[in-house]
Amino acid sequence: MEFEYDLETPLPTSDTLFFIETDHMPSKSFLEETDLRVSVRRETISLVLYFSQNFDHFLSYLAINYLDRFLSTQCILEGKPWISRLLAISCVSLALKMRKTVFSVTDIQNDEGFIFDSQTIERMELLILGALKWRMHSISPFSFFHFFISSFKFKDQPSRQALKDRATEIILKAQNDIKLLEFKPSIISASALLSAAHELFPLQFGSFRNAICSCSYVNKNNLLNCYNLMQEIAMDGYESVLDMGSSSCTPVNVLDLQCSSSSSSTVVADHGQ
Structure with missing residues (x-):
């Protein structure tokens, strides 16, 4: 995927930003869910921050936006820590691609814990893209x-x-x-x-x-x-x-x-x- 994206200027006009910003938010039902999703979110955010520690804070912000929007529409199984790890890596990978940053999926995994190959990460990326309806130019507060x-x-x-x-x-x-x-x-x-x-x-x-x-x-x-x-x-x-x-x-x-x-x-x- 070839993208170029800036969190502050995702679209050319402010009116358009206000009109479509709700399309880039998690579903309202997400806030009414059980403690399970809150726990999964907290754990996965920690992993996102870990995998993106060598990049700027805007990268992790974008990845967490993808994560929240994905979690608000998908059911994540409890007791499978590798799923949270794969989800975090995939969100970071998508954010890096959106910002056209050169990286290696092996490097961002830091050779610790579960190591996923590029094909596995790409399959998860496609799942995330589908859940987000390919709306990757996130409208953020910075916009x-x-x-x-x-x-x-x-x-x-x-x-x-x-x-x-x-x-x-x-x-x-x-x-x-x-x-x-x-x-x-x-x-x-x-x-x-x-x-x-x-x-x-x-x-x-x-x-x-x-x-x-x-x-x-x-x-x-x-x-x-x-x-x-x-x-x-x-x-x-x-x-x-x-x-x-x-x-x-x-x-x-x-x-x-x-x-x-x-x-x-x-x-x-x-x-x-």
Whole structure:
């Protein structure tokens, strides 16, 4: 397979991104499943991170997106650890192919545990491709960075880049949390940017919040819920910097989402969060 793909620019227009982003999410039933799938997901994510450790974080993010979408439509047998290993290797392999990275399936397996030949991995790849309906140009939170950041009134590029970098860190850190799977990529993107803005540019937070709330694609209730969760994730490990005990700094009080009540800020897509 020959692909070329960038997580930030999978499609040429923002309108198209918002229209089809739900096609690149796990099924809603995935969040209602038993602890078995949660356990399989946790184990397989650990393997994905292990097999992709020599590549950048965006590679593992893409592989985990494939994994979540696959697990939400397929039944994985319990008690067969080799299946999780094969699934993880295949998701990493597909992500590497999408990003046109030169690699060897032998090298990424690190010569440990079960070693799968290329034919076995290719068969699993085809199973994954079928389950994902060959939609491999995943729409991710990173895909919406340019759209949202362009509405912020930055005076200099370094500030813009700092916000983007911090939001990226938050998203990468948050991916393992299964609760985030209920939110659209655009909502995750907006929430991460707001969380980063509150941390880096507190004086401008209100204007950033209003800019995002004025977007007709953004559901404010979902933004609030996702932002609260994102704040918890962002604060984790930063206790020495943020006063976790201050009631005035809780996620709900910080955002409050007192956006304009105009109709432009309340449009909700019919097909999801």
